[in-house]
Amino acid sequence: MTAAQDIRSAVARYLDAVATGPAADIADLYADGATLEDPVGSAQIVDRAAIRDFYSALDNATVKTELLALRVAGNSAAFHFRVSTEMPGQTVTIEPIDVMTFDDQARITSMRAFWSPDDITLG
Template sequence: MTERTSLPTPLKILFGNISAKNSPAHIRWALKEYGDLMSQGNAQGIVDLFAPDGVLLDPVGSQERRGKDLFDFYQGSFDAMGGFIEMRLDGEVRIAGDYGAAAYIARMTIDGQDVMVETLDVMKFDENGKFASTHAYWGPPNVKAGRKPEKLR
């Protein structure tokens, strides 16, 4: 992927008021790392990506989770789904200021059934490069039959 060093003038005007404390490279890394940690079943590694007061809505509209609830949510999900959820980026990470958005394809086994979930996750980053908030957009229309998930090592 090639980074633009110069934007056309109309885009410079559009983006002129957007500031960022985090580099695009860091945001890309963090969203890829999130998927990799999900694919490893590493609940603590995922929690470590969050700010101490970071908030998770997964899916959007569900109960807000933070602090110890984050670990319990991720570990409980892994325990219920064979120890991990294969989660791969589906396209490029989108970045605007301190926000990153990523489409993922998640594959898991639930009660012996292999399923695929198409999700769009939007993360806001704090000044320390941690997730201040994570909003996962997905619902019943995004859940489909899928192939067996593969654990990342």
Template sequence: MADVVSRYLSFLGAGTGEDIAGLFAADAVVEDPVGGQVLQGRDALTSFYSRVTAAENSAELLTLRMAGNSAAFHFRVVTTTEDQVITIEPIDVITFDDHGLITGLRAHWSAEDVHTVTR
């Protein structure tokens, strides 16, 4: 599970939508942020993560807790655009199947947690 979390964060910075979607089971469900749209399945995830990875991101793990078939982790994502540096530090929870594929991802963050600095 720690390896998958590490690859997820690495792919956020330097991967493609396909790279990230490949970490998930075929019928996996993503809610990012929690309370937002619920995405299910490889196509929807590839599309979603292609948009995410199109930006210039770097991601860093802050805290990881593993228990049962779940990993909860606090991390920092910094997205740099032409005129802004945007930092979010969500707490995500990922559940896994027996093959180590992600079956669900719930990302806990809201607009209040988005810190934007003009470059």
């Protein structure tokens, strides 16, 4: 089993990478064949190239992330976090709860993001 501390570090690296990019750096935190479902209920994205494309929307944005709560159980983590994206004239903020699973090298094997459009705030 992956050590809880390794999973905590992987979540921290993920939030740092989402904030600083580029998309390829975020995708590198995922294992081969990893899956992504964001938000939960949408079509699942499979494998690193598609995952990189998913995050490329952030490449030219100014993004801040903040971890609000993290729980590790087995090879999984659930975490509540804030992500703020600066758009022209306003900041878009959302605080999803993500669930990730990890392989024995603490690479992300799956990510599922729980949020809905109702959770987006503009400021």
